[in-house]
Amino acid sequence: MNQEMQDRIEASVTRVFKAVFPDTTNHHNTMFGGTVMSMMDEIAFMTATRFCRKGIVTVSSDKIDFNKAIPAGTLIELIGKVTYVGRTSLKVRVDIFIEDMYSDRREKAVSGTFTLVAIDKETNKPVMVLS
Numbered sequence: 001m002n003q004e005m006q007d008r009i010e011a012s013v014t015r016v017f018k019a020v021f022p023d024t025t026n027h028h029n030t031m032f033g034g035t036v037m038s039m040m041d042e043i044a045f046m047t048a049t050r051f052c053r054k055g056i057v058t059v060s061s062d063k064i065d066f067n068k069a070i071p072a073g074t075l076i077e078l079i080g081k082v083t084y085v086g087r088t089s090l091k092v093r094v095d096i097f098i099e100d101m102y103s104d105r106r107e108k109a110v111s112g113t114f115t116l117v118a119i120d121k122e123t124n125k126p127v128m129v130l131s
């Protein structure tokens with residue numbers, strides 16, 4: 001991978017914090033998995049868009065590991081990073097970290113990888129990721 005590509009990957013790393021309020025939790029008082037996946041897809045979309053500045057759609061997601069429950073009343077940080085660039089597709093890894101609100105404790109909770117495709121905004125057909 002050349003330096004320009006690496007610089008582009010670093011520049012498009014996308015970080016978003018959210019407060020885990022009751023509107024995102026389930027009856028166990030932890031985040032609902034479907035909501036987590038939706039947030040991850042959105043971060044993957046933003047990361048891919050910022051990487052190539054083209055129309056982007058999600059075509060696939062790899063295994064998503066929910067290693068820790070995310071309790072209500074914590075903060076989460078979602079981080080998206082491009083890990084592979086194909087011809088018209090790219091892969092984005094998304095990690096979620098839990099942070100306590102009232103201490104410096106932080107741990108990784110969830111991770112997964114999404115494949116997204118660059119598309120022409122008129123025809124919706126795949127186009128080169130970088131051109």
Ligand SMILES: CC(C)(COP(=O)(O)OP(=O)(O)OC[C@H]1O[C@@H](n2cnc3c(N)ncnc32)[C@H](O)[C@@H]1OP(=O)(O)O)[C@@H](O)C(=O)NCCC(=O)NCCS
Binds near residue numbers: 060085087115117
């Ligand atoms: C994404 C889409 C435009 C791809 O169209 P397509 O005719 O399958 O295109 P291609 O076969 O040329 O594949 C395009 C790229 O996607 C990759 N790809 C296609 N299907 C894939 C899959 N299931 N998993 C991983 N990669 C896939 C191909 O390997 C190719 O990558 P490359 O160019 O880097 O080698 C089309 O499948 C689509 O519109 N899907 C719906 C997307 C959508 O609406 N997402 C929102 C969620 S519902």
